[in-house]
Amino acid sequence: MRLGFLVDLSRCMGCMACAVSCKAENNVPLHSWRLRVKYIDEGEFPDVKRHFVPLRCNHCDNAPCERICPVSALHYLPNGIVNVDHDRCIGCASCMMACPYNAIYLDPITNSADKCTYCAHRIEVGMLPACVVACPTHANIFGDLDDPESEISKYLKEHRDVMVRKPELNTKPKHFYVRGSTVALDPLASERPEGFTLFTEVKFLDHIGGE
Amino acid sequence: MLGAEVTFDVALPKIVWGWLVSTNMWAKSIATGSFMLALIATKTYQDNRAFFKISGVLLALVFIAITLLVTVLDLHHMFRFWHIFFYPHFTSAVTLGAWVVSAFVVLLLIAFWALISQNEKLWNRIFVPGLVLGFFSTIYTAGIMGEATAREVWVFPAEMIAMLLSAAIAGSAAFLAIDGLMGGMLKENIRKHLSYILMVSSGLYGAMFIGEILFAKMHSEFAHHVIRQLITGEVAIYFWIGFALTFIVPVVLAGVSIQTKKYTYSLFGALSALVGLWFVKHAWLLAPQTLPLS
Numbered sequence: 001m002r003l004g005f006l007v008d009l010s011r012c013m014g015c016m017a018c019a020v021s022c023k024a025e026n027n028v029p030l031h032s033w034r035l036r037v038k039y040i041d042e043g044e045f046p047d048v049k050r051h052f053v054p055l056r057c058n059h060c061d062n063a064p065c066e067r068i069c070p071v072s073a074l075h076y077l078p079n080g081i082v083n084v085d086h087d088r089c090i091g092c093a094s095c096m097m098a099c100p101y102n103a104i105y106l107d108p109i110t111n112s113a114d115k116c117t118y119c120a121h122r123i124e125v126g127m128l129p130a131c132v133v134a135c136p137t138h139a140n141i142f143g144d145l146d147d148p149e150s151e152i153s154k155y156l157k158e159h160r161d162v163m164v165r166k167p168e169l170n171t172k173p174k175h176f177y178v179r180g181s182t183v184a185l186d187p188l189a190s191e192r193p194e195g196f197t198l199f200t201e202v203k204f205l206d207h208i209g210g211e
Numbered sequence: 212m213l214g215a216e217v218t219f220d221v222a223l224p225k226i227v228w229g230w231l232v233s234t235n236m237w238a239k240s241i242a243t244g245s246f247m248l249a250l251i252a253t254k255t256y257q258d259n260r261a262f263f264k265i266s267g268v269l270l271a272l273v274f275i276a277i278t279l280l281v282t283v284l285d286l287h288h289m290f291r292f293w294h295i296f297f298y299p300h301f302t303s304a305v306t307l308g309a310w311v312v313s314a315f316v317v318l319l320l321i322a323f324w325a326l327i328s329q330n331e332k333l334w335n336r337i338f339v340p341g342l343v344l345g346f347f348s349t350i351y352t353a354g355i356m357g358e359a360t361a362r363e364v365w366v367f368p369a370e371m372i373a374m375l376l377s378a379a380i381a382g383s384a385a386f387l388a389i390d391g392l393m394g395g396m397l398k399e400n401i402r403k404h405l406s407y408i409l410m411v412s413s414g415l416y417g418a419m420f421i422g423e424i425l426f427a428k429m430h431s432e433f434a435h436h437v438i439r440q441l442i443t444g445e446v447a448i449y450f451w452i453g454f455a456l457t458f459i460v461p462v463v464l465a466g467v468s469i470q471t472k473k474y475t476y477s478l479f480g481a482l483s484a485l486v487g488l489w490f491v492k493h494a495w496l497l498a499p500q501t502l503p504l505s
Contacts, residue, residue: 039220042215043214067302067303068302068355069303070294071300089291091286091291092287096227102223102361111288187505189215
């Protein structure tokens with residue numbers, strides 16, 4: 001079994017239900033996220049387009065975070081999930097330096113690394129990840145990549161515009177996007193000005209390492 | 212202008228590894244560089260054998276202690292440091308580094324014992340393991356940087372050479388500085404050789420940075436942005452201070468001192484290199500972290 005995720009970006013409407021349900025399900029503290037939805041505006045009025053991009057751990061088959069973790073706090077589960085053992089983590093932040101998707105955070109309360117686990121605790125008892133259940137448009141498609149009859153496998157087979165983030169890094173992500181674009185998935189393809197924009201302040205955290 | 216802009220997002224982490232890690236790399240360069248040079252010097256320069264033995268072992272012990280201190284302080288769970296020995300994950304360069312440095316510390320303590328007990332036989336026996344452990348203690352950080360997949364400009368082979376050159380700069384500069392500050396204990400030919408080591412290693416390390424500035428930006432969009440951050444962005448001040456103090460000043464002053472046989476120039480070149488090395492390492496550590504990854 002290899003569990004994977006697929007997001008059909010044409011279905012996502014940026015409602016954040018996935019992000020909120022993830023926060024609630026996993027007790028994710030303020031200023032930290034396991035799943036976030038980024039808004040990117042493209043073009044100039046009146047010819048504008050808004051991209052909604054849900055971003056979470058890619059559960060790579062060749063995960064740099066698992067490889068660099070000095071104490072195996074980040075480890076593979078038999079179903080392909082890259083899981084975290086908070087009690088073993090020493091807080092060296094190597095995983096944050098290795099993950100090219102910025103999917104790992106240091107929990108300010110536990111001081112341990114944490115990230116999306118595809119809700120491994122729910123999957124263990126036969127439930128779907130919280131974000132999948134909460135999504136009102138079924139933009140999140142989750143399932144077994146090894147099962148050709150699973151919805152995700154069929155979706156991957158039927159669509160030719162499947163993308164992953166940073167394929168050149170050979171991380172072999174198990175998180176796919178359908179109807180994506182470079183602007184949506186490449187962080188350097190859009191400006192990220194710091195300061196107040198649409199609803200909130202786009203900024204960087206400065207509490208982790210310090211310059 | 213890219214024509215696209217992030218209008219809603221969460222706050223992202225920026226600098227994850229800061230000055231504690233820069234200090235770790237800087238102090239480790241002095242510790243391993245001075246000890247490896249001391250081992251070679253005690254075989255080569257019989258006249259100043261005592262100088263290299265005493266200063267080499269003491270420099271290595273003090274600076275490896277600083278390295279270990281800042282390493283542990285940088286952990287968000289510093290009291291779980293022992294996990295690295297009881298739950299080791301040997302694909303990680305962090306684990307390998309911790310084990311190698313631990314062995315290096317044990318060897319330094321043996322060297323210290325050999326020094327205070329004046330046990331020449333024991334000192335001679337640590338020569339080969341000292342060089343091997345010094346070498347691997349120097350380069351393991353390059354392995355960590357190489358495993359940091361998110362930061363494309365940190366490439367293992369280049370980082371390994373850079374770490375070795377840092378150790379050569381730091382080791383030769385530390386001995387020149389001690390010699391100069393203590394009024395000249397070394398023979399002239401040894402000062403000359405140390406000045407050559409400082410000049411050549413600084414020149415080569417500087418050339419590597421010039422190479423990165425000229426060529427890394429041609430590799431990928433990420434590398435291009437990192438180089439831009441390095442030379443004109445928010446870490447440029449650290450980089451250019453470090454570049455001047457580590458590469459330009461030592462090369463010029465060591466060259467002048469070799470030519471004129473006035474080794475006060477080398478003393479100032481050495482002090483400049485020791486200070487500048489921290490800045491240049493800090494800039495290289497921060498630059499890739501200033502970019503958003505997602």
